[in-house]
Amino acid sequence: xxxxxxxxxxxxxxxxxxxxxxxxxxxxxxxxxxxxxxxxxxxxxxxxxxxxxxxxxxxxxxxxxxxxxxxxxxxxxxxxxxxxxxxxxxxxxxxxxxxxxxxxxxxxxxxxxxxxxxxxxxxxxxxxxxxxxxxxxxxxxxxxxxxxxxxxxxxxxxxxxxxxxxxxxxxxxxxxxxxxxxxxxxxxxxxxxxxxxxxxxxxxxxxxxxxxxxxxxxxxxxxxxxxxxxxxxxxxxxxxxxxxxxxxxxxxxxxx
Numbered sequence: 001x002x003x004x005x006x007x008x009x010x011x012x013x014x015x016x017x018x019x020x021x022x023x024x025x026x027x028x029x030x031x032x033x034x035x036x037x038x039x040x041x042x043x044x045x046x047x048x049x050x051x052x053x054x055x056x057x058x059x060x061x062x063x064x065x066x067x068x069x070x071x072x073x074x075x076x077x078x079x080x081x082x083x084x085x086x087x088x089x090x091x092x093x094x095x096x097x098x099x100x101x102x103x104x105x106x107x108x109x110x111x112x113x114x115x116x117x118x119x120x121x122x123x124x125x126x127x128x129x130x131x132x133x134x135x136x137x138x139x140x141x142x143x144x145x146x147x148x149x150x151x152x153x154x155x156x157x158x159x160x161x162x163x164x165x166x167x168x169x170x171x172x173x174x175x176x177x178x179x180x181x182x183x184x185x186x187x188x189x190x191x192x193x194x195x196x197x198x199x200x201x202x203x204x205x206x207x208x209x210x211x212x213x214x215x216x217x218x219x220x221x222x223x224x225x226x227x228x229x230x231x232x233x234x235x236x237x238x239x240x241x242x243x244x245x246x247x248x249x250x251x252x253x254x255x256x
Contacts (some may be wrong), residue, residue, distance in 0.1 A: 016088035017071055018140065020081060020154070020237075023062050027151030063151055066159025073162040077169070078177035081158070081237035100231075100239035107227040108246030112254060114213055118220055119256035122213070141252055149245025152194070156225065157232040157240050160190035165233075171187040183233045191225025 002255075028216040032052045074080055083096040139147075164186035169178045195218045202209055202217055224247065 007251065012085075012089045012205045014203040016081075016085050016229055017067075019084050020065055020070075021090055022152045023084075023150050024067060026118070027146045027149070027154070028060055028063055030140075030143045030146035030151075031059060033143045034136050040110070050097035058089035059151065059155075062155055062159075066155045070158035070162050073166045074158070077162060079162055079165070079233060079237075083199060083238045085237065093094060096236070096239070100235045100242065103231055104239045104242040104246060107224075107231055107243035108250055110227060111224040111243065112218055112256075114223060115251035116256045119251070119254075122216055124167070126213075137203050141248075144248040144252070146247045148248055149241050153186075153228060153244055156197075157229055158191050158196045159235055160193060161186045161229055161232055164189045187226060187229030187233060192224050194225040195219075197221075242252035 032055075034052075036054060070079075081252065083093050083100065086093045086096055111249060161183075165183055168182035168185055172179075173235045174182070198217055198221050202214070224244070228240040228244055231243055
């Protein structure tokens, strides 16, 4: 009986890892829709299909590392993707999603408001000048929903928050799951890295952006990162994914 139960548990764990990995791959593949001509800002150095494939290499490596980190660390930290795990274990998923959806919608509304404000207050200052390329850069809707909503959450929350929480747990030499201070610190550090991670595209497209623009980009991504991180540690990875994707969906409805 115990052998059969062990076999079922291993099968469920394998399905869990497969489901989350497939979702991550969907987010990664959505990057092929990026407007690479705008990113490069001139003549492409290779055929467009080759450039699109090259763009996938770095995020693919980072995504694989984040998945493995999360698979290894989240069981030690009490963090999880409970709805995906329930599906893998063939348990009801809807009750878990219903507990996640309320906080996710609230976070999505806040982040969508930030995106709409950025679109209406910052973008007009960039149009028609030396930063015209940045103003014109517009990833397709499916990239924003899939890469932002899924892949970035796996990278930043599943991978980085888990890593920093584990480091904090070791530094505090605390037994058991990490406390609020450790989790809050992990969420903050991951959110800051998430915000700073948006600077390479900004620098690549503008060369030397003004300080106000750099500060706006950092602040405009730090707040969402904090909200998504809070959702991850309190409600599970799917809550962060729903909030992130939902924010982009609401922002697009609002013209951003």
